[in-house]
Amino acid sequence: NAGVTQTPKFRVLKTGQSMTLLCAQDMNHEYMYWYRQDPGMGLRLIHYSVGEGTTAKGEVPDGYNVSRLKKQNFLLGLESAAPSQTSVYFCASSTTGGDFEKTQYFGPGTRLLVL
Amino acid sequence: GEDVEQSLFLSVREGDSSVINCTYTDSSSTYLYWYKQEPGAGLQLLTYIFSNMDMKQDQRLTVLLNKKDKHLSLRIADTQTGDSAIYFCAERVTGGGNKLTFGTGTQLKVEL
Numbered sequence: 453n454a455g456v457t458q459t460p461k462f463r464v465l466k467t468g469q470s471m472t473l474l475c476a477q478d479m480n481h482e483y484m485y486w487y488r489q490d491p492g493m494g495l496r497l498i499h500y501s502v503g504e505g506t507t508a509k510g511e512v513p514d515g516y517n518v519s520r521l522k523k524q525n526f527l528l529g530l531e532s533a534a535p536s537q538t539s540v541y542f543c544a545s546s547t548t549g550g551d552f553e554k555t556q557y558f559g560p561g562t563r564l565l566v567l
Numbered sequence: 568g569e570d571v572e573q574s575l576f577l578s579v580r581e582g583d584s585s586v587i588n589c590t591y592t593d594s595s596s597t598y599l600y601w602y603k604q605e606p607g608a609g610l611q612l613l614t615y616i617f618s619n620m621d622m623k624q625d626q627r628l629t630v631l632l633n634k635k636d637k638h639l640s641l642r643i644a645d646t647q648t649g650d651s652a653i654y655f656c657a658e659r660v661t662g663g664g665n666k667l668t669f670g671t672g673t674q675l676k677v678e679l
Contacts, residue, residue, distance in 0.1 A: 456609075483665050492575065494655060494669040495610075502664050510666070542609055546665050555600065556667060558609035 454478055456559035458543050464565045465533045473528040473562050475543030482548045484526040485510075485556065486518060488539040495542065501526055502548075533566045540564070571658055571670035578676045585643040587673045589656035592637060596658040599632065600667065601641045604653045613641070613654075643675075651677045 456477045465471055475484065482503050487495040487510075497510030499518040507518045515537060517529045526545075530537060540563050544556040571591045579585045591599065597618050602610040616623045616630045616639070623630045629642040639656055653672040660666040 485666075487669075492671055494571070494671040496669075497666060500664055500666065508664065544610075548665070555612045555615065556665070558602075558611070560609045561607075 456543055456545055456557050458541075458559040458562050460562060461560070462563045462565075464567065465530075466567055467534060469533050470529070470531050471533065471564075472530075473541055473543075473564075475526045475528070475545075475559060476524055477526075477543075477545040477557070478524065479545060479547075479557065480523070481545035481557070482523070483546045483556075484520065485544045485546075486516070486526065486528045487542045487544065488512065488537075489542060489561075490539050498528065498541075530564075533564075535566045538564060538566045571656060571668050573654075573656060573670040573673045575671065576674050576676070578678060579646050581646060581648060581677055581679050583646055585641075585646045585650070585675055585677075587641045587643075587654050587656075587675065589639040589641075589670050590637055591639065591656070591658045591668075591670075593658055593661065593668070594634070594637065595661045597661075598659045599630075599639050600657045600659075601628075601630065602655040602657060602669075604655065604672070606652075610655060646675075646677050648677045648679070651675055 485500040486498040501520040504523040543559040546556045601613045627644045657667040
């Protein structure tokens with residue numbers, strides 16, 4: 453049981469290049485999330501998904517697109533990278549059932565540097 | 568909208584208690600969480616508290632919730648060097664999707 457995994461771990465892009473970050477979870481979770489973490493700003497939600505085939509915007513969605521074609525995978529795309537997208541990106545997943553704490557489980561992160 | 572605030576930095580001596588504070592704004596939050604982030608790693612859930620509770624204790628961790636003041640704190644007893652990390656509080660946002668709003672994080676440094 454690997455939990456939440458992210459690929460790649462680190463990437464350097466030039467301004468204008470595109471890339472896709474992959475998140476995979478093996479816990480059969482319905483909900484998945486993409487965050488970015490910047491110094492002094494905590495984690496900010498980019499996009500999220502409440503099930504296969506559905507996505508929704510979070511707090512900072514501009515410049516990103518997402519897809520959830522399979523329940524276990526959540527992809528984050530940057531069509532034309534900008535230096536302002538230099539950040540650490542975290543994926544998370546959570547369950548839906550019951551009324552327990554529904555905690556989010558996080559991946560190890562992807563460090564992205566846009567030059 | 569929701570806003571969660573924390574002080575940025577805390578330094579304590581090994582063996583002392585650490586208290587990390589957090590204020591939140593959404594009075595309808597049902598669950599509040601504390602996450603720990605070690606260098607170069609993702610976030611790990613440390614503990615959580617349901618909004619109808621005032622206190623929760625879990626080994627060296629004590630969470631206190633003051634709903635009137637919208638104040639949450641995490642006390643770590645007998646702080647060890649392995650506790651050095653960034654600690655985030657988070658509140659569950661009302662509405663769908665089980666979304667969380669995170670604080671800015673408090674960097675805890677434990678000195679010998």
